[in-house]
Amino acid sequence: MIKVAFLTNDLENIDAHFGSAEHFVLYAFEENGFSLCKIINTDDAKTDGRIGMLKDESVDIMYCIEIGPAAAAKIVNNRIFPIKYKSAVNIKTELDKISAMLATNPPPFIKKMQAERV
Secondary structure, eight states: OEEEEEEESSSSEEOOBTTTOSEEEEEEEETTEEEEEEEEEOTTOOHHHHHHHHHHTTOOEEEESBOOHHHHHHHHHTTOEEEEOSSOEEHHHHHHHHHHHHHHOOOHHHHHHHHHHO
16 A cells, blocks of 8 residues: 655645645555545644654655755655645546556556555
8 A cells, every 4th residue: 555645725636835735635545546545634734743744644655836855855754755746736637647557567666665565
């Protein structure tokens, strides 16, 4: 299983900066698809609090619009892989892309995550 967090302000799109996202929408990806795990309201938590929220939920990958270098380093040091987009992307569209990628040819970093869980 891989857990993914989408940072969002509108609950429909990956449209938020790490430091100002209002919500983390968490999905679990398994062999037979994906499911919504949880929606976390960030309540204006600071960087370490946000990282703690993701870590507490065992998030593997985090999608956002932007993240500062210091926060990105902390995310990576907590074994969470950050992915940035330059503009908003629909969460449902990204869910389908991730699901298809996992079913066909996951990248090496995801294969490593999956192997560590076995």
